[in-house]
Amino acid sequence: MIGYLEGRILKKEEDRILVLANQIGYEVMLPDIVMQSLKSKQVGEEIALYIFFQQTERQPKPVLIGFNLEVEKDFFQQFISVEDIGPLKAVKALNVPVREIATAIEAGQIEKLTQLKGIGRRTAQKIVASLGGKMGKFALIRPEQPAAEVTVDDFSQQVLEVMVKQLGHRPADAKQMIARAFERNSAIASAEELFEEVYRGQNMD
Numbered sequence: 001m002i003g004y005l006e007g008r009i010l011k012k013e014e015d016r017i018l019v020l021a022n023q024i025g026y027e028v029m030l031p032d033i034v035m036q037s038l039k040s041k042q043v044g045e046e047i048a049l050y051i052f053f054q055q056t057e058r059q060p061k062p063v064l065i066g067f068n069l070e071v072e073k074d075f076f077q078q079f080i081s082v083e084d085i086g087p088l089k090a091v092k093a094l095n096v097p098v099r100e101i102a103t104a105i106e107a108g109q110i111e112k113l114t115q116l117k118g119i120g121r122r123t124a125q126k127i128v129a130s131l132g133g134k135m136g137k138f139a140l141i142r143p144e145q146p147a148a149e150v151t152v153d154d155f156s157q158q159v160l161e162v163m164v165k166q167l168g169h170r171p172a173d174a175k176q177m178i179a180r181a182f183e184r185n186s187a188i189a190s191a192e193e194l195f196e197e198v199y200r201g202q203n204m205d
Helices: 032-037 070-079 087-093 098-107 121-131 155-166 171-184 191-204
Strands: 004-012 016-021 024-029 046-054 063-067
Touching (some): 004 024, 016 046, 046 070, 063 087, 070 155, 098 121, 155 191
Antiparallel strands (some): 004 046, 016 024
């Protein structure tokens, strides 16, 4: 199974690209949010993508879907866990940044979700019912993604690492948000609880 791909762009189409890696050309479908971020990329330039790989008995032809950030891929995998949302439908639906979709889910903004391509009101309600309370991590994504090394030794350090390396926060800012979360709720006992408390704190600011 392919989870990550680095190579050179051989061809760009409306919703996919062809990537040459180790003398093999991989056709990779891209959500609109990813395609838009690659507008400045030209044929022949290097590219690196996190890959969601789909192959089933009903769909034996492998489908590769690419993302700039690992956290976008993580969101996608949760998004397709919702009833009636398969990978191909989800690719078309991601026409606004993941951060905005996650925020809308957490806030129960059904009308906002119906603005996603192919998502009607009933499906939007299913999305909120299935994923509400689980999107704080994804709502914290920032547009930029600076890299930083963080040591992982407990769940708070794991959250810090994700906030810095995947969600794009500066280390000092992330540490401050985590510290404030523990000040508000000293009973936090897991990474998911900490993400949710940090998200709630952002909404309070």
